[in-house]
Amino acid sequence: MSFDLVIAVDGPAASGKGTVASRLARHYGLPHLDTGLLYRAVGVGAMKQHGAIEEATAERVAAHITQAHLSEQALMTRAAGELASQVAVYPGVRAALLKFQQDFAAKKGGAVLDGRDIGTVIAPHAPAKLFVTASPEVRAERRWKQLSGLGEGVSLEEVLADIRKRDERDSGRDAAPLLQGADAALLDTSQLTIEAAFREACRLVEQARGSIKS
Numbered sequence: 548m549s550f551d552l553v554i555a556v557d558g559p560a561a562s563g564k565g566t567v568a569s570r571l572a573r574h575y576g577l578p579h580l581d582t583g584l585l586y587r588a589v590g591v592g593a594m595k596q597h598g599a600i601e602e603a604t605a606e607r608v609a610a611h612i613t614q615a616h617l618s619e620q621a622l623m624t625r626a627a628g629e630l631a632s633q634v635a636v637y638p639g640v641r642a643a644l645l646k647f648q649q650d651f652a653a654k655k656g657g658a659v660l661d662g663r664d665i666g667t668v669i670a671p672h673a674p675a676k677l678f679v680t681a682s683p684e685v686r687a688e689r690r691w692k693q694l695s696g697l698g699e700g701v702s703l704e705e706v707l708a709d710i711r712k713r714d715e716r717d718s719g720r721d722a723a724p725l726l727q728g729a730d731a732a733l734l735d736t737s738q739l740t741i742e743a744a745f746r747e748a749c750r751l752v753e754q755a756r757g758s759i760k761s
């Protein structure tokens with residue numbers, strides 16, 4: 548019997564989870580969904596419609612999100628990340644985005660999804676779950692380089708403060724808080740190159756698959 552290979556990759560902002568997830572997807576020939584983009588699209592869309600973040604508007608926007616909304620360059624900005632984490636606390640927004648994510652996870656053959664609650668809420672039966680993390684300082688430096696590359700004039704200290712605030716909000720919220728599930732393998736990328744992190748991720752996925760077959 549063969550299993551669909553669903554790989555759940557969770558972790559805090561700029562931990563390397565997106566890079567690891569996209570490399571795993573390429574390696575296993577699976578589609579990849581960066582679920583942070585869904586929340587970013589809702590945050591940006593709700594702000595456009597209402598001029599402020601407010602629950603009912605965010606829920607309405609979330610109910611109409613499609614794949615086509617996820618490729619806008621504006622979703623990658625610092626402001627979009629902040630708006631995403633504000634709308635992500637609303638249970639109605641999370642509920643409205645659930646089906647999109649679960650349909651993606653149910654693709655024939657499997658899929659790779661990265662986010663905050665993939666292994667705990669979206670795909671609790673995923674055969675392979677990783678929790679990717681790194682120290683706040685390392686994550687801030689990565690995010691700062693990424694934002695500077697996009698032309699955003701922001702200091703490293705400001706990015707570190709953003710990261711700490713976002714960690715606190717994502718971990719402290721009632722609805723699907725960011726946490727390492729008991730069945731998720733920990734991958735700390737603080738001291739790892741992208742290549743080394745990818746190799747270790749493959750090893751952990753293979754280990755998880757092996758434990759299913761045996």
Ligand code: C5P
Pocket residue numbers: 560561582583584586587628631632633635661662663664665713717
């Ligand atoms: O991963 P990214 O930084 O793009 O996510 C932006 C924000 O979206 C996160 O800080 C978090 O609040 C929210 N998010 C979430 N659940 C997910 C993915 C993202 O709550 N599965």
